[in-house]
Structure formats: structure tokens, C-alpha cells
Amino acid sequence: MRRLIEGDAPAATDLAARLATARVVWVATVDGHARPHAVPVWFVWTDPRVAIFTPSGTAKVGRVRANPAVALHLDTLDEGAQVVTMSGTASLVPPDDLEEVRAAFAVKYAPDLGGAPISGWFATFDQPLTVHVERIVSWRSTPAGPDFYVVPSEPVR
Template sequence: MSTRLLDPAVPVEAHAGERLAGAPVIWLGTVAPDGRPHTVPVWFTWDDPKVTIFSRPDTAKVGHLRAHAAVSVALDTAEEGTDVVTGSGKAVLTELARVERALDAFGRKYAPVLGEQPLDAWLMTFSLPIVVTLDRLVAWRSTSAGLEYRSLPSAG
């Protein structure tokens, strides 16, 4: 089990965790072999410190990950750009049998969007799990009390 990044007792960290759990899309950044950045929106689940994504196996992001596991992630900003969550870590391409817990959470999260389409049918296309283990998370938001900022893990 990986060490959690967020402490739910710290307001800015609890807020970041809520956003990560509920946001429909996270932006995944990979690096092409020529060094060019490649960023795409993806559906995901969050289980601190892991982001699990399901992809078509033939996408550019998967090709990039086969060569270079380092990635970045970012949620869309909220509150007119004053509520930000970004992170970085390493991605692993894995098998469906290894992500059953994330798959269950994914099915619950996206059931309203999938409508009548069963998750099993959706997985026939998006069959490759990508598990990103974040080793860094940065969150900040503006509140009536001022700026709340966290860079995790924190030094010391």
C-alpha cells in the first residue's frame, strides 16, 4: 500500500481530496519520444495516492507510457482559477484483474454518464488500466481567510 498524500484533517487537503474524488475529468500529461508534451482529458478514479484511468490500448498516451512512465495530472480549475489541484508521479500499464476496486468505483462514478451502456461493454474499448501513483500533489485555493496552499509531500 502506498502512503497517502492527503490528510483529511487539513482543510485544503480535504478539499483537494473531495475534488479528486468527484471531478469527472482529470488531465493526464505524458511525454512523446521526441520530448513533446501530450496532455489529454480522461475519466478516472481516485484512491489516495492512486489515479486509475481506463484507456484504449492504441492511444498516443499509452505509447508514450511504454517509453516513459513519468506523468503529470491536473484537474480543471474551479472558482474562476482560484481552486487548483495538480500532481505528478509514475504510471504503470496493468491488467483489469489488478484494479478490481478501482473498476467498481469507476462503474459507480460514471454510471450516470454511461446510461444504458453496461460497464463491460465500455471496457471492450477502454480495456487497458493505467495506474498513476502520485508522489507529488500541489493544491491551493482562495478562501475568505486568504490563500490556502499545500505542496505534498511537505518537507520535514
């Protein structure tokens, strides 16, 4: 699978670092009436995919089944001076898949559980969901002006 973030330009390396370390990504789905709904979730980035775990009975799961197109974004930094948005296609994954991603989740988020075992968290957030990211648009303010990073450079239709 081809990676989206390539090269060693500052915009690319900063973006890769943000996606690896950010604690929360917002996931936007739409319901049957085309009403958007965005929620913050924990995630793991494995370029070009975002892995999320959600309770299996949530509306998010139903919305992804009906329409797998999603948008994602990170919280902005520096009062909006650093922005990351993504779009892609979500897939529900069998609960026993993604063992490497589960291990990465455990490393990333175990400190946030206050000593509770990660297995209890996975029992509640039992439905893995992956988003194949098809487009990333990010920008950050620099002394020289805005620094944009867009992949692919042409809009996905």
C-alpha cells in the first residue's frame, strides 16, 4: 500500500509526527438524511490508514455501513496556525483483526486509562474501524507565510 506522506520536507515530517502523536482525531460521518455528525476518537495512524475502535452498537457503525465516506481532522494547534484534514473510506474490520494496531493502541493510550487494563477498554470499544485515507490537506503558519501540504495534489473525484 502506497504511503501518502513522503519526503523530508518540513511540512511532510511535521505532518507525519503530528499524526503519530496526536491523541484525538475527529471523525465526521453522515446519516441517512445527509446530516453530518463529528465525534472525537482515539486513533492510530499507519500511513495511509487511520485505525479507530468504537462500541459496536453506535450510530457511527450504522452510518459507516450506510455510507463509508468520512472526513477526519485533528484539533488545530497554535490557535488555528496548524491544521490537518483528511478524507477517505471507512471499513468495519472483524474484531480479531489488527493485532499490531491493538498493540500500538495499548502503548499509546494505556497511560490515559489510570491503571485500568487495556483489555477492558477493548471490551467496550469492540468494533475496529479503519479509514483508508485518500486525501490529506494540511497547513501551518511560518514566518515566510503559509506552508501547505496536500496529497494527492489533485482533488479526488
